[in-house]
Amino acid sequence: MTLAQAPHGFLSPAGVEIAFLLVGLLTLGAALVTVTTRQLVHAALWLVVALGGLAVEYLLLTAEFIAWVQVLIYVGSVVVLLLFGLMLTKAPIGRSPDADSGNRWAALTVAVASAVALVWVVVDAFRTTWIDLDGPAAGTTEVTGASLFRHWVLPFEALSVLLLAALVGAIVLSRKAKADAEGEGDGKAGADGKAKADALPAAPGKEGAR
């Protein structure tokens, strides 16, 4: 990020700044609708709008690479996963009467607290920094890659270990659930078999558990 020489004021915004604000408001609005709407699938679709708006904000901040990765990962994969999950449930068309949570005040508190913390950190860090739009682009793939793998390698590697741990954890959890189910099946079949004086083999019980 480079410091432009000319002084900037908040009272004479450029076109880009106005666009940034408008997209920001749209994103905020979409995010609010996402958490308040009672139609589950609509919430997921509003989430698409919010995440897409965020990608546009990245674009306006000249971070092209981050913007496309945002669309690729969040809109293209996470929301598809969400919709896949919703389609497996009985999400009705129209309002879900039980879509409200009793925790909403706690959730609101946490959300506001984290928003305040984030805004505070960002404002404190970039108080008078302006992106020089006329100079070389500050957020190209090359610049992003260089700063990521020169200055931020340690956090990057730590993050990859975290993701690996999450992946292994997911596999262990899913395998354990399966093994438990099989174990129960075996145990039942064994108990039945004893009760009926070894009349039944264990296999049918195992198949049933699956």
Next chain:
Amino acid sequence: MNDVLDVALRLLVVFAVFLTFPLIVGQTEHKVMAHMQGRLGPMYAGGFHGWAQLIADGVKFAQKEDVVPAGADRRVFQLAPAVALLPYLLVLLAIPIGPGEGAVGQVLDAGVFFVLAVMGVGVLGSLMAGWASANKFSLLGGLRTAAQLLSYELPMLLAAASVAMAAGTVSLPGILHAFHWWWLPWQIVGAIVFFVAGLAELQRPPFDMPVADSEIIFGAYTEYTGLRFALFLLAEYAGIVVLCGLTTVLFLGGWHGPWGADGLGWVWTLLKTAILAFLVIWLRVTYPRLREDQLQKLSWTLLVPLSLAQIALTGIVKVVIS
């Protein structure tokens, strides 16, 4: 003023390509399929070998009533075809067809990521359609679409990443500038993985489980009629154009040709794209539909390991030659 004219002209050309090329692919599919099956295909519309068949189809679709089922989620239902179609228009903007500055709609710094990201958004249209139709066949189609996308997005990305590694850039024209003929054997595994995964993402046969007409009518599009249905069909053929163009640019060297390509680069690009499009049609006529478990198995046990192996190979060769 000149800049504005330039931008307008580019957008106009891309839009014209977007409107005509999918129709050409569609018409070719009619004729090629017919001849492969020992038929003639459309022969009457337009006079000469039924060249105007798809225009006639378009007129027919436009005349049909636009029905929205009573139980459907109206707005999502009506929005879905646009969400399915528009991403392909955006992708076309970024595909370079010639070496010059003027031969691409818009040069993007992270072109590979742009095209893959935006293509992924198109699938949201099918999901919206599948859910909003209030029809169990549509819902099943939507589910299958999502499952298919989740498993095939990964190998596609990995294969594209391999080319980006080889070229040392993620810009599409940049990749083509770095291209040499020996990349063809070097990246061939990645090319096949990319093409197959792309076919699966477009839900083309043999990966058309989400629209399997003999089991779930037409999947997510079951309830659609008239123009909106035509838009979904157009999205499919635009997807073929985009996929073939991308495979050409990423793996087959785009505008590079064996006998020098001065001034004729765009011919090579179009020729390679057309051959790939023919291949897509050929595959449709040749292979039976894969079952859902076979689909998942193919992706996770074959395509993902192959693309990872391709990335390893790319890395090794890259280190050796540098």
